[in-house]
Amino acid sequence: MPELSESIAAIKQGAKEDRFTYLTILQYHVKSPEILPALNDVLEQDAQLAEEIGWDLVQMLLGIPGSETCLETVARLGNPREVIIKVMEALDGLTEAAGDEEAATTPDVSARFIVLLGMVAILHRRIKTKYPSRFLGPSLVKVFEAYQPTPEMTAAVINLVRSLSGRKRPALPTRKSSINVTNLDQDGDNSKNAPDPEAEQEEPTEDKMQEKLLQAFVTCILQRYVNQNEMQWSARLLEYYHPEKLVPGKKTIAQAFNEDGPLHQRDAVIGQLVALADDLGLTKLSDSFIAYMYENVTIVDPLAAFEDFSSPEDIHLSPGGAVCLIAYWVFSSEVFDADNPQPGMYIFPDHVTLLERFLGTEAQVEIGSSPGIADALLAIGLGLQHKGLIKRGTDTNFMAYHHHLTLISVFHPDIQIRNAATSFAGTILHSDPDDQNRLDILEDLLENCMFASLKACAVVWLKEELIAARKGNATNQFSSPDVIDRLQYFVFPATSAVKDMGEEELLDYWAQNSLFLLQVANFAFFLFSEGCRGLVPAGMRSAVEQRFAEPLVGAAERLLKRAKGQGGLGGLGEKDTMGVSILAERLKGLPLQ
Template sequence: MAESEDPLVQALPPATDYLTYLTLLEYQLTPARLPVLHKLLQDETLTTNIGWDLVQMLLPMLPQSSECLQDIARLGNPREVILRVSDALMQLQPEDEDDEGGRFIATSLQAALEAYTLMPTSETTMSLLEFFRDVSPSKRPAPPPRAASESSVLRVSEASAPDPEAESQSTTPADNEEPALVRRFLQFGLIELVKSYLLSFSSPTDPGMCWAIRLQEKLRPGTRMPGGQSQTEAFSESKELRERDMIMAKITALSRDFGLEDKLLLEIVSLPSENQPPPLDFDELPKKADQIPLERHGALLLLAARAAMAELFSSGQVIPIAVFPDLANIFANFVGGYNTPDDVAFGQPQALLDSLLTLTVFSMQKTIGTPATEREFQDFILALTACTARQHFSSVRQIPGIIVHSNPSPTARFKIIRNVLEEENYLTVKDSAIGWLQNEILSAVNESPTAEPSIFLNPHYFSVLFPSLFNPAQLLLNVSSDIVASWIKFSQSLVPSIHAALNLYYILVSSADLRSRLQLGKTYLFFRNRFLEPLKTLLHAFQADLTQNGGDGKIESAVGEDMCHTGMARSVELISHALEQVEDVVGDAFVVSDAELQEPSADDIARVDKIRKATEP
């Protein structure tokens, strides 16, 4: 029979109405006609109108009907597919589960996940979770609905604790793999759901789950900035955000019901990407449960969710993760080997970064420990700092500094600071390294007088860092021929590190003790002539371009007047204010003439050179 003569084609609406067409399909649809139906379902109008009822007819024909189900998921209403799949699987008889349950669930799961990824809303997430719960070998009655709140998250998690009787019922003889397959497919599906759900919060203005900052607010309340609403308060007061917590509590509880142990998740995320198994092939379904791969990103997100739920809501316990080597290894597997910090900060989804930072805050509750090698330490700090580079909250950006300071080797701490300050690719996190240096200097001042002298109060060690702290080369911008590009680079890339460096210099010069210990008088002429004066010249060039100052207004024309004025306030005016403060304090500190100022001696230069060679990153 020619395809045009097929009853499915001839009866297409408007030849018949949609209800009549569905009745025809009920009697005429066979596995042999599925390719024809697949072509017809490319019509979005047809698929939208008949997809809901068609799912029920297609499920018994799995796996041959999987393409048609995916058409409905893609072009129809995704929630319909999820609900229909769930409804059909509820009708599975126990003997079906033993014989073909694994294959049936796998192909049905493919359709449900295909639909879910198109619309990962709270409603579809709850529908898919109900689907998972209903077909679980250890299923239990659904808990009654509750208002989302911190206490309700606790109750939901407790209500979903693993059922020992259900666990024992899922144990089957070795010669029957079907229940184990069903369980593993559900583990696979739940991990895919976690990934899609958390990645759906991708808007730049969406707060996501904010696990890392909420953990910081709870575990380290002293790091919270005064004033304004905390993220803990935001999630408590917002109905939408409370609902997210409730859903994640259900997910984490269900994951334990499915036998997803922390140890298994840790094993997955501890393997590098090249050692991970290939993705699940739904066309060639595995015969054994352990052949079904669990996706590593989803495993990481679930592990972080468990850690967050455990700390924020006392919901379950999570195996502690040692910072070294375990957490360092996880970071290497997910964000290691980048070229610049922005490759991570802008190249990875916020859900992944938040999860990595959540595990870091969680792990820092225990003794951080000592890295096996300096390379392990440096790689971890650089990867961690890249994850915090573009985070909004200062307490999150401070996390790497805490781990830097925990290293018992002052030389290792000095080397990582020097590495970030000198390496051009790390420019966007240079301000972080300056913050680490400031903390090390101030901590050394407060050490016991009987303690061994700190290298961070040694003027020769400080002199090694001085040229990279106040780098004249970064001020060589071509303002005469391209002032717009120069201003953009200055305001977007250079301001954070310049501002941090000026603040550090202000603190050091303001203290007579630190000024003397670090022998800042010997480097003052370099600072003034090679950095301070060129910086003032650069700022003047940007200000002179403004039309209000009689300039050509090239910057305003290029980026818009409002953006220009906002950018000027956050860059040129900010640095100008810091410069004024520095000039005030150096005017009081260095009151002698230039001729009377000491300069580095030959011995000083030799010592600095020796330290520079010994501390090469």
């Protein structure tokens, strides 16, 4: 490797050679950060040289630490239409790295992304063409493909959009959650920008076209960020609406987001993205923006139109990103007392339409791949219900709506969101004014649902309906023993098959059904108490004992004997062993006589 002084001399003197020879010299000598100031001096002093070879320097410099200044000079002096091509190629390389999750979030990849976006901002502001949107659209696609939803990369995206939109917000006070990254465009000297050698007069309609591209791009970024960074909006809203249900001494989710640095940072980043959407005019378009969400039943890929459009109407917002934006408006208006637009929506038909649209026929797949959108949808529903925005018109399909909520409660990967969905589903069930509908929903769950956790919820909801009818002296489906007679074989199914199960099969049976069985045992204590005597049909007590309780008691005792005999838990965890013991004690103690 040549000496530093030798390399500096070669870089300075070689600029007199032809361009091909000079590039060969640079490839040999530009290997370390120490050489970069000399190269930058040469480029700044010879703008013609920078214009001619700038695009050849992008890949050469990008891998060298500390090359930001040189790359900024290349972006300001190189031919913008040529350099942007090389920047797009470099972003492609980062997209390939994104296939490796570990490599995609390394400091090196993040640093390159930040520098490249600074160059994109400079280059697009320099390109003077009739249709700048034709350059902007493909560039935004490449940026989005390379983007990973880290705080640093997201900050770079925010800087890019602010530069391209020409909107400057006042600097905010520095906070511990703030993310500051290199911003070649806004931190540099724009007076150094060379003119576009192929400049053309811009079409008057281009402002609107570029604004729509940026709006769509920001909604795409918002969707990806929320899907990969748990915001827990619905769970936090539930805490806010029902503080009486909080466990004393246990840290709330809201406290965690206030006190935990990375979580606090998530709120800050989302706030900046939403502010960006506001800058781009989406807040002012709130009514038509929200109507667009539930009136368009086909989910579109917004990026698909970024390179093929003839009017702003051809450019689509990200549906998922739009849902996240609306959810943030709802959430922050309540929890942060923010002055946001209020969605002109009702649960029926607007919110149920959104749920149907996003969950579709493959709910488990959709919720698993877009958990942030599912959380956002749930948060919107909670906000609407809390404000009493239940129906617009007369079409109210509570069963369909309840079904969609329970899908989130079963399939969402975050237990806090599952709990919020379960709680909300219960609220919606009880709020249906038609008691026959409520009974039909419960019967459908108990008879047809394959998920023990959801059947356990149905048992709890049934108990709540019985209590409400008794307290309110109501005369409805839940005040008569007919309801228990109708549901008894679903609530207390025959369990005689457990007698013939081997121990391993019995363990599997317990794993699949424990939540339901324990909840039914609790329900039985309630139902067979003195206060509910009028609800129990004649002869049901002994039938439940023979059909349901006795076989389960025997099975539970076998499992407990196995655990004791093996000197350990016998295949049961400590929690399961306790659950089996509780089940046996509860069933033995039922007042069945």
